[in-house]
Amino acid sequence: MADVNPAAAAPVTTTTTNEPPPPPPRPTFNRDRNIKYWLRCLRTLLPTEYTSNDLNRTSLAFFCVNGLSILGELGNLTKPDERSQWIDWLYGCQLQSGGGFRASPATDIGPHLSDANRIWDPATLPGTFFCLITLLSLGDDLTRVNREDTLEWLATLQRPDGSFAEMHSGINEKEDTATRDPRFIYLAAAVRWLLRGEEGSLSREVKDIDIDQAVRYVQSCEAYDYGYGSRPGAESHAGHTFCAISALSLLDRLHPPKQPVSYPIGLPNPSQTLRWLLSRQNAPTDPDAFDPSSHVSPPPPSFPPSDAHNGFNGRDNKRTDTCYSFWVIGSLDLLKKAHLVNSESNREYLLEDTAHRIGGFGKWAGAPPDVLHSCLGMVSLGIFREEGINRVDSALCTALQTREWAESLEWRRKKST
Amino acid sequence: MASYDSDEEIDYSTDPDWSHITPLPQDDGENPLAQIAYHPDYVVAMSYLRGVMAVNDHSPQVLKLTADIIGMNAAHYTVWGYRFKTLMALEASNSLEGEKANWSWRKELDWVQSIAKQYEKNYQIWHHRQLIIDHLNDPTGERERTNEMFASDSKNYHVWTYRQWLVKRFSLFDKEELDTMELLLKEDVRNNSAWNHRYFITLGRLGIESPPEGVIDREVKFAKDAILTAPQNPSPWNYLKAVLRKGNINVVSLVDFCGQFAPIDSEDDISSSHALDVLSEIYDQTGDLGKAEQALMLLAAKYDPVRKNYWRYRKRLLGSGESVPVASEKAPAVHATV
Numbered sequence: 113m114a115d116v117n118p119a120a121a122a123p124v125t126t127t128t129t130n131e132p133p134p135p136p137p138r139p140t141f142n143r144d145r146n147i148k149y150w151l152r153c154l155r156t157l158l159p160t161e162y163t164s165n166d167l168n169r170t171s172l173a174f175f176c177v178n179g180l181s182i183l184g185e186l187g188n189l190t191k192p193d194e195r196s197q198w199i200d201w202l203y204g205c206q207l208q209s210g211g212g213f214r215a216s217p218a219t220d221i222g223p224h225l226s227d228a229n230r231i232w233d234p235a236t237l238p239g240t241f242f243c244l245i246t247l248l249s250l251g252d253d254l255t256r257v258n259r260e261d262t263l264e265w266l267a268t269l270q271r272p273d274g275s276f277a278e279m280h281s282g283i284n285e286k287e288d289t290a291t292r293d294p295r296f297i298y299l300a301a302a303v304r305w306l307l308r309g310e311e312g313s314l315s316r317e318v319k320d321i322d323i324d325q326a327v328r329y330v331q332s333c334e335a336y337d338y339g340y341g342s343r344p345g346a347e348s349h350a351g352h353t354f355c356a357i358s359a360l361s362l363l364d365r366l367h368p369p370k371q372p373v374s375y376p377i378g379l380p381n382p383s384q385t386l387r388w389l390l391s392r393q394n395a396p397t398d399p400d401a402f403d404p405s406s407h408v409s410p411p412p413p414s415f416p417p418s419d420a421h422n423g424f425n426g427r428d429n430k431r432t433d434t435c436y437s438f439w440v441i442g443s444l445d446l447l448k449k450a451h452l453v454n455s456e457s458n459r460e461y462l463l464e465d466t467a468h469r470i471g472g473f474g475k476w477a478g479a480p481p482d483v484l485h486s487c488l489g490m491v492s493l494g495i496f497r498e499e500g501i502n503r504v505d506s507a508l509c510t511a512l513q514t515r516e517w518a519e520s521l522e523w524r525r526k527k528s529t
Numbered sequence: 530m531a532s533y534d535s536d537e538e539i540d541y542s543t544d545p546d547w548s549h550i551t552p553l554p555q556d557d558g559e560n561p562l563a564q565i566a567y568h569p570d571y572v573v574a575m576s577y578l579r580g581v582m583a584v585n586d587h588s589p590q591v592l593k594l595t596a597d598i599i600g601m602n603a604a605h606y607t608v609w610g611y612r613f614k615t616l617m618a619l620e621a622s623n624s625l626e627g628e629k630a631n632w633s634w635r636k637e638l639d640w641v642q643s644i645a646k647q648y649e650k651n652y653q654i655w656h657h658r659q660l661i662i663d664h665l666n667d668p669t670g671e672r673e674r675t676n677e678m679f680a681s682d683s684k685n686y687h688v689w690t691y692r693q694w695l696v697k698r699f700s701l702f703d704k705e706e707l708d709t710m711e712l713l714l715k716e717d718v719r720n721n722s723a724w725n726h727r728y729f730i731t732l733g734r735l736g737i738e739s740p741p742e743g744v745i746d747r748e749v750k751f752a753k754d755a756i757l758t759a760p761q762n763p764s765p766w767n768y769l770k771a772v773l774r775k776g777n778i779n780v781v782s783l784v785d786f787c788g789q790f791a792p793i794d795s796e797d798d799i800s801s802s803h804a805l806d807v808l809s810e811i812y813d814q815t816g817d818l819g820k821a822e823q824a825l826m827l828l829a830a831k832y833d834p835v836r837k838n839y840w841r842y843r844k845r846l847l848g849s850g851e852s853v854p855v856a857s858e859k860a861p862a863v864h865a866t867v
Contacts (some may be wrong), residue, residue, distance in 0.1 A: 164604045165565075172563035204558050217561070218575060218609050221553055224583040228818035232582040232607060246562075282610045283617075288698070289659050291652075336728050336771035342690055345733050347725035349686065383851065390839045393761065407683045409719035415761050415800070419835040428763045429719040430684065452838045490741040 139463035142471070142499055143500035144181065146486070149471025150179040151189060153483055169216040170205060170242040173198075174249075175483035181249040182490055182511045184502045197253050202243045207235050212263030215239030235265060236279040237299040244306050249514045253521055259307050263318045269296075270321050274329030276300045293342035294333055297326050298355035301362040301506060309524030327365050327376040330356045337428075338384035350392055350426040353385070353462045354439040360506045361446045386449055392424040392440045393454060396465065397431050399477070422454060423461035423476075434466045438488035442506040445495050455496045462489050467528060539597060541577050546590045552576035571601045578608060585620035589630035603648040609657050617664070619812070621778060634665055642674055647684050651708050655691040668699040676709065683713060684722045693729060706730050718755050724764045727751075732775050745776035753786060760790040760801035770807070781811050793823050803835040809843065 153176045165172055177198070180506040186195075196205065204220075205213040208409055212235025214220065219233040228282040247254060269277045275292035276299075304321060308314075311462045332344045333356055339348025340356040360378070379385050395413035402410045409429045423432030424440045442451045465477040466489065471482025473489035487509075495503035503512035518524075541547045543638045544775045554576050557564065566577075574597050581591060595612035598605055616637060619625040626633050638661060656702035662671060672695070696706060707730060713723040731748055732740055752769035756762070773780055799805065805824045812821035822844055827842035 131852060154562070157564050160566045160568055162563075162565045163567060163571060163602050166567075166571075166602055167605050167607060169563045169565070172565075194560065197558070198562050201558045201561045204556075217555055217557055219579070219582075220556055221579050221583045222556055224553065229583055229585055234610065282607070283614050283660070285660070286663065288693070289656070289663050291656070298587070335725065337767035338732065341725075342686070344692060345693060347722050347727045389838075390836055393835050395835070406719040407679070407681050409684075410761075412719065412761060416802075416832045417835065417839075422835045427684070428721040428767070430721075452836075452842055454835045454838065457835055 113133055129240060131253075132344070141498050141500045142467070145469075145471040146490065147180070147185055147471075148190065148358035149468075149481065149486060150176060150183070150185075152471075153181065155189070158483075165311065166218055167216045167220070168238060169214070169243075170202070170213065170239050170246070171200065172483055174242040174246045175487040177246045177249050177492065178514075179483070179487045181514065182487075182494060182502055182504060183500070184511075184513075185291060186249065187251070191331075193249050199247060199250050202247050202250075202252075203256050205239060205243050206256075206258065207233070209261070211235060211263070212260050213239040213243040213449070215242070231280070231282040234279040234281065235262075235271065237318075239278065239298050240266075241299045241302050241306075244303065245508060245510055246516065247267060248306075248518050249510060251517070253309075253523075254527055255523065257307070259523075260314055260316055260318050263304070263307055263314070264319075266300055266434070267319045267321050270298065272325070272329070274322065274325030290327075294340060294352045294355040294359060295332055297330055298359040298362075301326070301359040305362040306518055309521075310526045312526040313524055315527075320375075322379065322522060323363050323365065324375050325364065330359055331376065331380050334380055336384075337388055339380050339388040339427075347427060348388060350424065350436050350439040350443070351388070353389065354443045357443045357446050361507045366446060377466055382447065386444075386447060386452075389440050389443055389447075389449075390426075393422045393428070393457070394425055394432055395419075395479070396421050396423065396461065400429075419454060419457055421460045421465055422457040424458070431476060433463065433475050434485040435475070435488045436490075437462060437492035438509070441492050441495050442509065445506040450495055459493065459496075459498075462493060539574075539593060541573055547577060548579040550577055550584070550586065553579035555579075568601060572599070574598050574601070578611070582607075582611060587615040587629075589624065589632075591615045591617060592619075592632060594628060599644060603644060607652045607655050613657060613660055616661075620840055632662060637661060638674075642677070645678060646681070649678075649685060650687075652687050655687045655760070659694060660692055662695070663698065668695055668701065671695055671704050672705070679713065681715060683720050684839070686722070689722045694725065696730060697734070702730050702734060714755065718759050719762050719764060721764045724768050728768060728771060731791060732772065741777060744857065745772060745778070748772045749776075749778075756786075756790075756801075760804065763803055766801075766807070767802040778805060779814075781814055783807055784811050787811070791824070791827075793827060796827065796831075799827065799832055801827075802828055805832055809847075813847050816848075821847050 130211070158172065162172065177186065180189065193434050203219065208225070214233060215236045215238050221229065221233060227235065243292065244254065244257065269280070271287060271292065275295040278291055278296050286300055308320070333340045333342070333346070333352065334347040335341045335346065338351070340353040341347050341349055342352050357366065357379070362528060365377045395417045395502065397410040407439065410431050423434065424436035424437045427431050441453055444453060462473060464486070465481070466473045466475070466483040468474055470481065472486035474481050475485050490501055491504050491509055494501040495506060497503070504510065505512045505515040508515055541552070552573070565753065569660060574594060577594055578598060581594065585837070592615060594610065595608050595615070598608045616625065619630055619632070620683055624630055638658065641654060641658050645651070648654065675688050675695070677693045696702060708726070708732070710723050710727040713720055714727070731744055749769065749772055752765040752772060755765040756769065770780060773782070787804040787808045790801035791799050791808055793805070805828050809821045809824040812818065812824065825844045826842045829837040832841065
């Protein structure tokens with residue numbers, strides 16, 4: 113064999129010297145354990161604690177399908193009829209009229225639906241995004257999606273300031289009290305990206321969203337420390353920052369061209385937002401010095417801090433948490449700056465601290481695994497091409513293969529006349 | 530139903546209050562994804578909710594049903610919306626405080642607070658509260674309610690979002706608000722949420738307007754005092770830099786202040802990586818590139834090693850004017866329409 117590593121064949125040194133002890137073995141991603149975790153989530157009931165996500169079951173579906181898909185085993189370890197039943201379940205969430213998907217079967221009243229009560233069974237932006245992306249992961253080509261209706265509905269969710277409503281809810285809410293955070297611009301941008309296709313590919317003319325105004329709204333959520341918050345004036349938060357950056361990315365408005373342009377584009381202060389994002393990587397909180405029931409900040413790391421086992425937090429002076437390893441590194445990847453992260457330290461945090469012995473990842477060390485943290489932990493590692501994890505796409509938080517499948521679909525092309 | 534009691538068990542199938550509603554079971558198809566091991570009580574209550582929604586029933590007993598479901602799933606946005614609509618309908622027909630419902634907005638707010646304490650990480654509860662206070666057009670006691678929440682979780686994002694809305698909606702940019710932030714920061718100088726709110730009420734809300742006389746000086750002093758107590762705390766450093774920008778004061782003015790925490794020629798006395806970072810910016814601006822590089826290398830080697838790739842990247846950008854643009858505010862901090 114020509115490619116043998118000569119170091120591996122070297123005799124083991126047994127002499128005692130003053131040399132420092134060898135570094136601990138590099139942690140590895142336990143692929144088999146994670147495959148088992150996702151198969152269990154897909155095939156058995158999720159524990160009762162997930163009831164608080166009952167109205168967002170399609171998001172749970174996304175995490176479970178996506179988890180196995182990122183490991184490249186969805187097609188191998190599930191049966192075709194299983195996948196086709198799951199596809200049917202997702203299409204069952206599509207509204208019969210008006211476009212979009214509900215976020216859970218919980219509000220479906222079947223044949224009792226009427227014009228008087230349909231406000232209680234609305235399509236939602238999360239429901240629509242999670243159903244579409246999960247269908248794609250399962251190999252569906254989205255031809256059963258009411259594409260034009262969904263895009264029409266999408267434009268009606270946008271407000272004059274550029275923000276998006278999560279749904280048309282059953283109460284006549286004043287704009288002032290309604291949710292308007294970057295999450296919904298991200299989801300709207302993603303649904304538009306998935307469904308709109310090339311100019312001229314739709315069967316009828318459908319009003320587009322106001323992209324300029326959406327970009328302006330995203331930009332207005334920049335906080336004084338250059339992270340992004342849930343609305344103008346709100347505290348910087350890594351989840352909202354990811355949504356802001358990936359929304360711009362999916363609207364093709366993240367990277368300004370060299371020549372000045374007349375439309376709004378890019379982060380107003382990219383080098384400062386970069387600094388804020390990188391500042392999220394922090395040493396772990398000493399569990400002995402931390403009282404989880406305390407309402408004040410965890411004790412700060414020692415100074416100078418150690419660079420071992422550094423995960424990411426979502427805000428200044430908060431604990432590190434698995435999901436922020438994705439929200440932050442995903443953002444940096446879209447900004448083409450993920451190489452500035454200390455990826456080895458992130459691996460130590462995820463693989464040695466938050467990975468669970470039954471598979472999956474918990475929120476932090478000692479926490480039980482859940483589908484959100486398990487999925488996002490894997491995507492975070494996937495951005496750095498972790499062995500055993502397939503290539504991923506940061507903007508859609510999915511396997512790169514899923515994005516490429518979406519891009520390859522024939523209905524996206526301009527109709528030949 | 531004589532009175533309202535959320536702890537009271539309801540047997541929907543035998544209770545005459547519910548005999549007019551046909552429960553609608555969930556249709557989950559042949560092989561659903563993400564099936565949850567529901568508690569049997571939740572399954573029954575949800576079937577009645579679907580039955581109620583199908584006929585748009587907003588009668589008093591709906592308050593019981595919705596409370597029952599919220600007790601099992603407080604993040605159920607549809608049930609919160611349905612409850613709000615029911616409260617509004619009962620008020621419109623003058624029956625909210627009637628014998629059957631025996632309820633009031635005040636009782637609702639008390640109940641919501643008790644739920645909020647049980648389920649701290651919940652958005653819907655605070656949105657519901659916001660709808661009610663907006664409807665009542667009266668913020669009395671609301672700041673105290675949020676303060677109670679801060680006593681158990683002083684960084685709760687939903688509560689802070691609500692507090693910010695409250696302050697904006699009722700123009701509560703007053704001394705009480707500033708004093709509360711001072712108190713919270715005295716208790717925990719690392720509470721970044723309180724720093725953010727302080728910025729919002731003192732400067733952020735102004736958008737592109739100039740701050741009133743004395744505010745910039747006061748806030749600079751406030752931030753510097755906080756840094757003196759904990760030099761490695763990022764929150765007041767970010768605050769200080771933002772206040773200076775707002776006051777059009779060049780960061781170079783911080784050279785001596787930073788020197789206290791980062792004497793770059795006396796390595797062992799360095800007590801703040803943030804001071805080193807600001808010093809590198811200052812020296813980059815003043816053309817002392819050697820010193821700027823020294824600050825960045827201290828960060829990479831010892832004082833902030835996890836970010837060594839970043840500090841080296843910053844070193845490569847020295848002198849280019851690209852690493853840290855000292856532009857004035859590019860976007861107004863508060864959007865005009867919000």
